[in-house]
Amino acid sequence: MMHSAILSGHYLPNDTPIHRLNPRAKIISFFTLLAVVIITRSTVGYTALGLLLLSLAHLSKTGPRIVFSGIRRVGLFLLLIFLMNALFFNGDRPLWEYAFFHISVGGIAQGANVALKVIFLMALSSILMTTTTPMEITDTFAWLLSPLQRLRIPVHDFALMISIAIQFIPVLAEESETIIKAQTARAAKLDSPKLREKANALLPLVLPIFISAFRRADELALAMEARGFRGGKFRTRKSSPGFTRLDFAALTISIAFCAAAVILHR
Amino acid sequence: MSNVKKLIITAVCIALCVVLPMAFHAIPNAGSIFLPMHIPVLLCGLICGWPFGLAAGLAGPFLSALITGMPPMAFLPSMLVELSVYGIVAGILAALIRTGKPILDLYFSLIGALLAGRLVAGILNALIFRAGSYSIGAWVTGYFATALPGIIIQLILIPAIVFALERAKLIPRRYN
Structure with a gap:
């Protein structure tokens, strides 16, 4: 019961490009992508982020099942966040109103935005924790x-x-x-x-x-x-190896994503 | 108590910040009502002092969010502030208050920490985290009305745990 809860964030030893990344480069990229998730609020942004996360899950051989397994535990919480925003957020383009309930396109979009941010943040954390000791x-x-x-x-x-x-x-x-x-x-x-x-x-x-x-x-x-x-x-501690081309590539991709998110959502 | 032991106790309290909420999820709705993550942080501040309480208050929720996804990142900043203040104030009050009766020392420190943490978290929610959409009503409901069972549980559980640990000689007695 509890072990399965931890497993989604447990280190899974393997020899993949994501496992081989220098942990410093990996964690800096993680924080950069965390900023991307926070900034993103458009369909294009979420689609690009989703594709990136699926590629990372595939590259790290973690698989979408483990990466997204933590989300099942908070499914009810996510549904609640979505419904709270969809039913009570007084957004634009109202669809239906009764007493203090306001269902609008803006409210539904706001609910989906918050729920998607939580899902992507959890998936990102899961990839970091499963590939780094x-x-x-x-x-x-x-x-x-x-x-x-x-x-x-x-x-x-x-x-x-x-x-x-x-x-x-x-x-x-x-x-x-x-x-x-x-x-x-x-x-x-x-x-x-x-x-x-x-x-x-x-x-x-x-x-x-x-x-x-x-x-x-x-x-x-x-x-x-x-x-x-x-x-x-x-x-005393083991000295960290220097950055390789793979590390620079990871940093470049994450910084490029961050720059694109900033430009897209200005 | 040696610095190494304080360090290890803090590490264990941080681990309990991740484990206890999962254990409490075995009881339906208990996680949100009984506030299990608060207990190890308050204990750490009371037993090890304010710097260690602060470390537990910062690292506990962060590690839990990273490993289990709870609390969600959106609520993490206000929770980090609240728990850090619990750890700091519990440690400072435990060092300052010496009535001669351990139970009174514990209760004064605990109540002071619980009030200070909620006050600071409320102020920061109003000014930074939820600026413009936060009211005194929301603060009272969120931090006192909904959390009342959790506050009562903490006031019963924490002294019981401290005295049990003292009896087991795992921490030194406050007065010899």
Whole structure:
């Protein structure tokens, strides 16, 4: 149940051009394309973005099924966003009106615009997470944030925290799943329609999750301290390889998309 | 508590920001009512101090959005601000308030953090994120009326978790 939820954003090892990209180039391209999704609001823009995402899914051998799998979980939420905009947004070219309901072409377009942005953002995140290892992501974030070191912000500690957090997620998810199953077997009323019964079911669910998570944290901290870990500037890391033609091509394509989106939606 | 342990506890709290909402989705509608992502951030601020609370408040929702798609990117900025303020204020108040009774310290810090986070998020929604389309009514409904079960749950759960962790000797006691 929970594992399938994580799988859409889990690293899938493979040897594809997208996997081979320098993580720095990949993450800069990701943020550039993120800006494209935010700027885009026309049919032409969404069609071009959709084709680009499908090509990336094909190139990374991730496949549209995994890339778009996260969207199924938020399907109801997307439908709600669409309906809220379609029914209540007082847009141009009204089609039908009754009391506070206004269905208009503008409202439907606004609803579709918001829903499409969420879908494309999720697909983009999914491609990044399935083709980049957690360590590569954290090292790149540390590199991107490194100017903040001049302000005495402990960037390396922050990157280490993210890296440990990413590695803890599947472990804690599995443990939470076991705890939920155990509590359901003990007749916990998790699906009761009454708020009070739901709230009562939470304490025996949440407490063991926290105790178990903090116990793991305690063991890991003890092990790291016993090995003389000091963190921060004392930590060494593998140097990042330079940019190749493939990396420059990825950066050029994403910047070209961003420039086209800015010109198209001026 | 050593800096390394604070660092690891913060990492675990960030991981719980991703895992807990998924666990709460096992209970119908619980995610939106019980605000599960707030609990690890508040705990982190209370236990490790404000810099670590801030880190959890920033990284937790961001990582969750990246991995699970929730919260959606459209709501991420206001959530980042709200949770960061929770982490910072919980940490500052936990360090400043020392009544001699751990339960009172916890409640004062928690209530202060919950109010400050909602206040700052409301101001930023009105001025930046939803400028022109945000009212005091929307703020009260969104942050207090709809969230009331979540606030009550947090006020019950967080002290219970802190005392359970102290009893298990996983965090040091506030007063010896």
